[in-house]
Amino acid sequence: GAVVSQHPSRVICKSGTSVKIECRSLDFQATTMFWYRQFPKQSLMLMATSNEGSKATYEQGVEKDKFLINHASLTLSTLTVTSAHPEDSSFYICSAGPGVREQFFGPGTRLTVL
Amino acid sequence: GEDVEQSLFLSVREGDSSVINCTYTDSSSTYLYWYKQEPGAGLQLLTYIFSNMDMKQDQRLTVLLNKKDKHLSLRIADTQTGDSAIYFCAENAGGADGLTFGKGTHLIIQP
Numbered sequence: 197g198a199v200v201s202q203h204p205s206r207v208i209c210k211s212g213t214s215v216k217i218e219c220r221s222l223d224f225q226a227t228t229m230f231w232y233r234q235f236p237k238q239s240l241m242l243m244a245t246s247n248e249g250s251k252a253t254y255e256q257g258v259e260k261d262k263f264l265i266n267h268a269s270l271t272l273s274t275l276t277v278t279s280a281h282p283e284d285s286s287f288y289i290c291s292a293g294p295g296v297r298e299q300f301f302g303p304g305t306r307l308t309v310l
Numbered sequence: 311g312e313d314v315e316q317s318l319f320l321s322v323r324e325g326d327s328s329v330i331n332c333t334y335t336d337s338s339s340t341y342l343y344w345y346k347q348e349p350g351a352g353l354q355l356l357t358y359i360f361s362n363m364d365m366k367q368d369q370r371l372t373v374l375l376n377k378k379d380k381h382l383s384l385r386i387a388d389t390q391t392g393d394s395a396i397y398f399c400a401e402n403a404g405g406a407d408g409l410t411f412g413k414g415t416h417l418i419i420q421p
Contacts, residue, residue, distance in 0.1 A: 202352075230408040239398065240353075242408040289352055291408075299402075299409060301345070303352040 198224050200292050202302035209280055210310055217275045217305045219246075219290030225270035226292035230299070231263075234287040246273040246290075280309040316399050316412035323420045328386040330415045332399030335380060339401040342375060343409065344384045347396045356384070356397075386417075394419045 199222040209215050219229055227248045232240040244265055245253040252265035262284075264276040273292075277284050289304040313335045322328045334342070340361050345353040359366045359373045359382075366373045372385040386393055396416050400409040 232408070239411040239413040240409075242410070245408055291353075298355065298358070299343075300355060301353040 198222075198292075198294055198298070198300045200290065200300045200302040202288075202290060202305050204305060205303060206306045206308075208308045208310065211281055212279055214276055214278045215280055215307060217277070217288055217290075217307075219273045219275070219292065219302050221271045221292045224292075224294040226273075226294070227270060229267060229273040229290055229292040231265065231273070231275050232289045232291065234289060234304075236287075240289060243275075246275075248273075277307065280307070282309045285309045314399055314401055314410055314412035316397075316415045318413065319416050319418065321418040321420060322389050324389060324391060326389055328384075328389045328393065328417055330384045330386075330397050330399075330417065332382040332384075332412055333380055334382065334399070334401050334410075336401060336403055336410070337380070338403045339380075341402045342373075342382050343398075343400040343402070344371075344373065344382075345398040345400060345411075347398060347414070349395075353398065389417075389419055391419050391421075393417060 201220045203218045229246040231243045234240045243258045246265045246267040248267045254260045267273040285308050287304050291299045291301045293299045315333045343358040344356040347353050370387045374383045396414040398414045399412040402409050
């Protein structure tokens with residue numbers, strides 16, 4: 197299957213700093229990528245849809261100024277958690293696919309905000 | 311809104327079949343998926359089924375879809391210890407929307 201990578205896999209930061217997470221499609225181009233968040237022992241919640249060359253679409257309740265998404269190329273989307281706080285600590289996962297039907301997930305990024 | 315429901319736990323003996331069930335509410339669901347998540351890892355796409363199908367088989371995996379009852383199941387034949395994971399059911403209404411996930415079923419394998 198298609199490969200989606202994320203970087204970093206783990207990040208620990210101080211409260212108030214910003215953290216950037218990268219999502220790359222390695223062997224295909226993706227005009228659309230998705231960002232999810234997973235709290236411990238809970239399911240994934242869709243945060244936003246990242247669209248190449250245009251603004252991201254955010255789900256209800258997700259602050260767009262808090263979670264900045266940039267989809268600058270057909271193989272890269274970035275999620276920046278701005279002014280991170282402990283409640284932002286979570287597992288962030290992106291997905292992408294050569295088509296909408298097949299979505300492949302990155303390995304996830306564990307964010308811990310102290 | 312959309313809702314996807316799964317049991318939280320399933321315990322089976324090694325070698326037996328596992329059947330993980332899922333119900334959904336969105337009648338416009340076009341694709342339904344099963345993902346596997348091992349501890350500390352991302353999600354692995356196991357299989358998916360288009361809504362005009364009622365069964366799909368792939369090696370040890372069998373997916374059954376009852377569209378009338380909005381019920382999806384995943385059967386794993388000859389369950390092995392390596393199958394121990396959380397299994398997520400997800401649905402997509404088509405188009406460019408993201409997936410809606412169930413809470414996941416934790417499959418526990420007994421020796």
